[in-house]
Every structure is written in structure tokens, then in C-alpha cells.
Amino acid sequence: MITDTHCHITCDTLYPDADLIIEEALQQGVDLMMIMCTNKEEYLRAQQLKAKYPEHLKVAYGFYPGDVQDITFEDLADLEAEAKAHHLDVLGEIGLDYYWDTTFKEQQKELFIRQIEIANTTNLPISIHMRDASRDCLDILKAYAKTPIIFHCFSGSLEIMKEALTLNSLISFAGPITYKNNKQGLINVAHCPIDRILSETDSPYLSPVPYRGKTNHPAYVHATVSKIAEIQEVDETVLQQQIRNNFLSLFPHSKNS
Ligand SMILES: [Zn+2]
Secondary structure, three states, X not given: OEEEEEEOOOOOOXXXXXXXXXXXXXXXXXXXXXXXXXXXXXXXXXXXXXXXXXXXXXXXXXXXXHHHHHOOHHHHHHHHHHHXXXXXXXXXXXXXXXXXXXXXXXXXXXXXXXXXXHHHHHOOOEEEEEEOOHHHHHHHHHHHOOOOEEEOOOOOOHHHHHHHHOOOEEEEEOHHHHOOOOXXXXXXXXXXXXXXXXXXXXXXXXXXXXXXXXXXXXXXXXXXXXXXXXXXXXXXXXXXXXXXXXXXXXXXXXXXX
């Protein structure tokens, strides 16, 4: 019962092998995955896969801050229509990213807030991408967010994590916590209450040890879960069940168990 709460298996790199990737994950006991879609094409692919593997997949759709210049009014209207029709499970990943470019900070904030508002009116949890932008991101979430929050691939300071935990949120850890030099990751995992933890791959990126250097797949999330269990000093099966419960708490009307 292993959960990958964040994978991009409908992106162009992974989609040609999506069925194989899902089968490989299922064989490894990774029986619930959330597909993150950053555009309409990925989203339509994800809907087809979900129709095929309904108990094993959830679908998230939202516009990533790095794409802010390309997102049109029509894109947002379409996202809102899909959210209203209940065709997605989570809205995201959305947020702020000042790592690559700070030229469009204000536009990023506008896009972020607009999508939080869509999530609020459609009662959807949100998945947050926050890179070098924790302060602005948390301030916006505090001011606007009314639905549960997933902090995807959390990599901030302990102080930021504690502040994030004061919100109605879950903290998702990815492959980097298995990297030898990532002391901050170990500290964060150790201090995160077990009932607030999620596991993810962010496939095709950030493969955990011992798969580092390979293209990441949801099947590899077990390595991240093992590392969390080791740091938290908890039985791995107990942790797998706890992570599943944490994730499913976002979907009180879901049939997955
Ligand atoms: Zn992602």
C-alpha cells in the first residue's frame, strides 16, 4: 500500500510508456498515484488513464508558475469548468517560483491567487509548488486558501515547515531526502508529525537513491518511504498505511481505501 502523491506520468517524456510505468508501480505495491497535469494535453491523457485504472489514479490539474507567460484567460476558464464538473481531484501544482526568474513575480502571484479562488469555489485541495518564494507563498495561502494544502516536494527550512504546518496542510517528501548531503531534509522529516506526511516521486525528476541518475518512476517511491520510516523510527508498513490515510483524508467522498 504505497502512495505516490505527485508524478508527471502524462508528460511527453513518460507518457509513451505510461501503461508499463503504472503496471511496474502496481507490481511494487505502489497502488495509488496522483498524476500532475500542467496543460490540457497532459490532463486529457490523464483522464484516459484514470478511466482505465480508476482505483489506482487521481488527477491533479493546474498551471505551474514557470508557465505564467503562456497561460491565457481561456486556459483559466477551461480549468475552472473542469474543476466545476468535478473531473479533477486536486488543483495544482500551483504556486510561486523565484528560482529561475523573478521578472514575472506579480503575474505569478496573480495566477496563483486566481487558481486558489477556483479551488475555493469548487472545494478542491491544492498542491503547492514553492521554490525560493516561501514568504510570499505562505502569505498568499494564509490570505486566500480555504481548502486543504499539499506542500509538494517540501525542501524549505524547519521554520518554514513549522509555519506551513499551522495551515490545514500536508507535507510531501520526495527523492532528495534520500541524498547523502541533504541534512535539512532529514531534519524536516524528523520534525514532521506522522499524520501530516506524504510521499511522492515528482517523476520523471528527482529519483531517490539507489535510482539516482535514472528517469524517475512512481515504482521508485518505495525508497523515499523507507527513508522516512528510518528517520521517523516507525515500521514501514505502518507508515505506508498512515501516508495512505493522510492522502485520502483530502478526499472524504473517495472510494479508494
Ligand atoms: Zn511536479
